[in-house]
Amino acid sequence: MEILNKLKNLDAYPKINEDFHTRTFSGGVVTVISSIIILFLFISETRLFLYSATETKLIVDTSRGERLRVNFDITFPSIACTLLSVDTVDISGEQHHDIRHDIIKKRLDHLGNVIEARQGGIGAPKIEKPLQKHGGRLAHNEAYCGTCYGAETSDDQCCNSCEEVREAYQKKGWAMSNVDLIDQCSREGFVQKVKEEDGEGCNIHGFLDVNKVAGNFHFSPGKSFHHSGINLHDLLAFQKERYNISHKINKLSFGKEFPGVVNPLDGAQWKQGGSSGMYQYFIKVVPTIYSDIRGHKIHSNQFSVTEHFRDENVHPKPLAGVYFYYDFSPIKVIFTEENKSFLHFLTQLCAIIGGVFTVSGIIDAFIYHGNRTIKKKRELGKYR
Structure with a gap:
């Protein structure tokens, strides 16, 4: 007691x-x-x-030898799909012109309605008896082997498409002065295709797989054919606004999506007011790792951007197109989802009840x- x-x-x-x-x-x-x-x-x-709450941490990015996936969906209301090409260049010297794999082009009428969707490329009709390498026309039961018009690098080389002829000429350093005289190009109906698409627009979407080094990718009217030495001025004249690079970026991202990511160029658009030129986006890519509450990691990127327009009247005259220049930040951001402990939760509740009652x-x-x-x-x- x-x-x-x-x-x-x-x-x-x-x-x-x-x-x-x-x-x-x-x-x-x-x-x-x-x-x-x-x-x-x-x-x-x-x-x-x-x-869960998200904790942010910054570390130095020491990764090497990685690849970068660029996802894009862009609409050009005044450039025909046949003339629109995608090219990439980086500081390591790797270049790719007129990229067609993993890319879909949609032909659009003047109202923006889809006329046709196809894999990047011309995809035109063929004739029954194309010109053979030996100089004659394709005979019955004979395998097709198209001529390279003197640009062959070996006796057994065949050029069965206009693209293969262009590549053969490019390796020789030759220019294709008259595309209508090339049997493969005429057969694929490139010139006719440009005429048919007069006044149309194009939606182009897909992805690019590039080196994780500074570089650029760009969309331009027929730039890839300039690399082959083809003079496109006459072809581009079929379009009423041949260098109109007005565009709308429906989607642009680097890597996989993750919760909370903000892509600043989604929905951005630019309309050409007067003369044509080069519209440039300068992008700073920030490597990012997102780790969810279960420990699953998403390796992706965030980015910031500034814009600039170069008028065609300046010297040297820029090539018309939309250019995306990207560079990488040396800092990597790590987002980690985590839950508060139950003891912390009880402590907060006690503090709330006690504090409110005291006051x-x-x-x-x-x-x-x-x-x-x-x-x-x-x-x-x-x-x-």
């Missing part, structure tokens, strides 16, 4: 007889308001506990004692 009595003396919460309790209207108002505040903070803290008690005491003071002064006739 002596131990129990000593334990009773340690009670930090002495009880007051209910007969000495005084309940007031102001105390009831403070109690209701404080209860609402506690409930609101309790719900808010519970949501924070149930949903409410102070406010209630201030109101109660203030009212009592005013009443006493009135009773003594000192307050009017």
Whole structure:
């Protein structure tokens, strides 16, 4: 019993007889308001506990030899699909012209409606008996081996398409002065295709796989054919606005999507006002790793961008097109999802309840004692 009595003396919460309790209207108002505040903070803290938070960390990017995937979806309302090409160049010296794999082109009418969708390329009709390497026409049961018009590098080389003839000429350093005289090109109907697409636009989407070094990729009207030495001025004249590089970027991203990513060029568009030229986007790519609550990692990228337009009237005259120049930040960002511990959650709840009750008690005491003071002064006739 002596131990129990000593334990009773340690009670930090002495009880007051209910007969000495005084309940007031102001105390009831403070109690209701404080209860609402506690409930609101309790719900808010519970949501924070149930949903994971994201921690951000910055480290130096030491990765090497990686590849970068560029996803794009861009609409050119005034450039025909046949003339629109995609090229890539990087500082390592790797170049790719008129890229066609993993790319889909959609022909658009003047209202933006899709006319036709096809894999990048011309895809034109063929004639029944094309010209053979030996100089004659394709005979019955004879295998087709098209001539390279003197640009062959070996006796068994065949050029069965206009693209293969262009590549053979390019390796020789020759220019194709008249595309209509090339049997493969005429057979594929390139010139006719340009005429048919007069006044059309093009939506081009897909992805590029490039080295993770500084470089650029660009979209231009017929630039790939300039590399082969073909003069396109007559062909481009079939379009009413032959160098109109107005465009809308529906989607542009580097790598995989991850929660919370913001791609600043999604939905961006530019309309050509006067003369044509080169529209440039300078992009700073930031390598990013996103790790979810289960530990799954997504290796991706974020980027920032600035824009610039070079008028065709400057010297040297720029090649018309839309150019994306990208470079990499030496800093890598790591986002990590994590949940708060249950003990931390309990600590926050105790702090909320205790803090609100303490502040409410102070406010209630201030109101109660203030009212009592005013009443006493009135009773003594000192307050009017």
